[in-house]
Structure formats: structure tokens, C-alpha cells
Amino acid sequence: MSLIQGWMPPTRERWETLVGAWQLFYPVLGNLQWLVNWYGMGKTSVASRFNIPGRIAWFTMESPGFLTLLYIMKTLPAQHGITDLPWQNRVLAGLFVIHYSYRAVLFPYLQPSMSPIHVLVWAAAITFQICNATSLGCWLAAYGPTTEEAWLSTGPFATARFVIGIGIFYFGLAGNFFHDEELREIRRAEQRRQDKLAKEQGKEKKENAVAKHYRIPQAGLFKYMLYPHYLCEWIEWLGFWIAAGWGCVPARAFLVNEVATMFPRAVKGKWWYVERFGEEKVGKKWAVLPGIY
Numbered sequence: 001m002s003l004i005q006g007w008m009p010p011t012r013e014r015w016e017t018l019v020g021a022w023q024l025f026y027p028v029l030g031n032l033q034w035l036v037n038w039y040g041m042g043k044t045s046v047a048s049r050f051n052i053p054g055r056i057a058w059f060t061m062e063s064p065g066f067l068t069l070l071y072i073m074k075t076l077p078a079q080h081g082i083t084d085l086p087w088q089n090r091v092l093a094g095l096f097v098i099h100y101s102y103r104a105v106l107f108p109y110l111q112p113s114m115s116p117i118h119v120l121v122w123a124a125a126i127t128f129q130i131c132n133a134t135s136l137g138c139w140l141a142a143y144g145p146t147t148e149e150a151w152l153s154t155g156p157f158a159t160a161r162f163v164i165g166i167g168i169f170y171f172g173l174a175g176n177f178f179h180d181e182e183l184r185e186i187r188r189a190e191q192r193r194q195d196k197l198a199k200e201q202g203k204e205k206k207e208n209a210v211a212k213h214y215r216i217p218q219a220g221l222f223k224y225m226l227y228p229h230y231l232c233e234w235i236e237w238l239g240f241w242i243a244a245g246w247g248c249v250p251a252r253a254f255l256v257n258e259v260a261t262m263f264p265r266a267v268k269g270k271w272w273y274v275e276r277f278g279e280e281k282v283g284k285k286w287a288v289l290p291g292i293y
């Protein structure tokens with residue numbers, strides 16, 4: 001059953017328009033961050049009555065993506081007379097859901113603390129999620145390859161390419177989780193230190209004591225750069241694109257739009273680290289692309 005007849009899920013024509021606009025306009029929007037100094041999230045969040053508590057904001061802004069994709073996978077094939085999608089479509093949809101089950105549900109749950117997120121950043125993230133999941137979901141559900149033959153014609157060694165792509169995806173996912181975990185460990189360690197101090201001094205444990213506690217992370221690829229979790233996420237979606245085939249425009253648009261959004265964040269994040277801890281302490285760490293920036 002359609003949520004909005006002809007619009008959600010969209011007809012092929014509307015989907016093509018969305019994908020065209022998505023790959024054209026979003027990189028421009030992402031790059032606007034170079035011109036605007038404000039960013040109401042994370043390290044640069046400031047007190048505002050338009051802030052949403054970090055965990056609630058993160059959960060509600062990241063969940064629409066995988067929910068939209070699941071909804072499209074459930075409804076669109078039947079509307080096009082497709083009764084059984086090839087395994088490749090189901091595997092790729094599954095990977096998307098695995099990633100966002102971590103990012104939307106587990107991530108805010110695991111973070112020892114999260115800065116508040118301004119409602120404008122929250123709304124931009126929801127827009128990203130719905131556009132991206134519609135772009136990719138419709139391709140997977142009906143408008144991309146929907147037979148084994150169609151998959152085999154996506155390029156030479158299609159199955160081997162698919163398997164390699166999935167391997168790269170999991171490598172990126174593991175790296176992303178590992179480096180997210182290193183950031184969590186900074187706050188957990190500080191929490192343990194504060195709890196120990198409070199115990200020694202016979203004081204009550206402080207609520208939210210590690211909010212906005214930052215250190216320069218050092219483990220894993222943090223030795224060489226400040227945003228390896230971003231780089232690993234890009235590797236993840238590069239693997240997804242390889243698996244889907246170079247001709248999969250929605251997978252390419254996803255990666256390009258992520259880089260367009262996150263690269264300015266990483267560069268500005270490096271400026272933030274230098275301002276906060278000093279050039280000497282940050283040393284020769286790259287922002288996110290070793291050897292480039």
C-alpha cells in the first residue's frame with residue numbers, strides 16, 4: 001500500500017527526478033558549510049532553546065533512513081509485479097539496515113554522553129535520510145537490476161565484484177565502529193576517574209559528568225588523523241557502491257553526498273582541535289585524508 005499514491009514510493013519518473021536533484025544539489029548544500037561558521041552539533045554545539053537532547057535527536061534523525069528503505073522494499077516490488085527479488089538486492093538492503101541499526105539505535109545508546117543537536121541540523125539530517133533511502137531503496141526494490149540476468153550484465157565478473165565490495169563494506173564498518181569506540185573510551189575513562197575521585201572524597205557521583213569532555217584520541221588510525229571514523233564510513237559506502245556496480249547512480253550519490261557533508265566537518269574539526277589543544281599537541285595528524293588533508 002502506498003503512503004502517498006505516486007509519491008511514496010515514487011513512480012519511476014519522480015524517482016529519476018529525485019536522483020538527478022539529489023546528486024546535483026546536495027553536494028552544493030554540503031559545501032555551504034565552508035561559508036557558514038555555525039554548526040549546532042557536537043563539539044561546536046552551543047546552548048539554544050532550539051536544541052534537542054543529543055540521544056533523542058540522533059535516534060529520531062537517523063531512523064527515517066532505514067525505515068523508509070524497508071517500507072520501499074516492502075511495497076514497490078509488488079507494484080511492479082516483482083514477486084522475488086534477486087539475493088543481491090536483499091543483501092544490499094540488509095547491509096543498509098545493519099549500518100543504520102548501529103548508527104540510529106545502538107550508537108546513541110552506547111555513547112557515554114552526546115552534545116545537544118540544533119533543530120536545523122536535525123531537520124537537515126532527516127532530509128538527507130529520506131532522500132538517500134528513497135534514491136537507493138527504489139533502485140534496490142524495482143528500478144535497478146531485478147533479475148539474475150540483469151545483475152550479470154552490470155559488468156565483468158559481477159559476482160566477484162559484488163563479493164569484493166561486500167568485503168570492503170564490512171572492513172569499513174568494523175573500522176568505523178572501532179574508532180567510534182575509541183572516542184567512547186575517552187569519556188568512559190574520564191567517568192571512571194571522576195567516580196574514583198568522588199569515592200575517595202566521599203562525595204556523590206556527578207550526573208552527566210563527562211559531557212563535552214574531549215581529548216586528542218590516539219588509538220588505531222587516530223595516530224595519523226583526527227577523523228578515521230569518517231574515512232572508514234566512506235570506505236564502507238565505497239564497498240557498497242562497488243558491490244552494486246559502478247553504474248549504480250544512487251550508491252555513487254550516497255558516497256559523494258556523504259563526503260560533501262563530512263569533509264568540511266573534518267577540516268573544521270581539525271581547526272577546532274588546533275584551537276582547543278594547540279598546534280604542538282595535534283602535531284602532524286591529518287584531518288581525514290592521509291597525505292591530502
Ligand SMILES: NC(=O)c1ccc[n+]([C@@H]2O[C@H](COP(=O)([O-])OP(=O)(O)OC[C@H]3O[C@@H](n4cnc5c(N)ncnc54)[C@H](OP(=O)(O)O)[C@@H]3O)[C@@H](O)[C@H]2O)c1
Nearest residue numbers: 042043111113114115183186212213214215229230233261
Ligand atoms: N556528522 C555527519 O555529518 C555524519 C554523517 C554520516 C555519518 N556520520 C557518522 O556518525 C558518527 C558520529 O559522527 P559525528 O560527526 O558526531 O562524530 P564526532 O564529532 O567525532 O563525535 C562522535 C562522538 O564522540 C564524541 N567525541 C568526539 N570527539 C571526541 C573527543 N576528542 N574526545 C571525546 N569524545 C569525543 C562526541 O561527543 P559530543 O557529541 O559531545 O561532541 C560524539 O558523541 C561517525 O562514525 C560518522 O562516521 C556522521
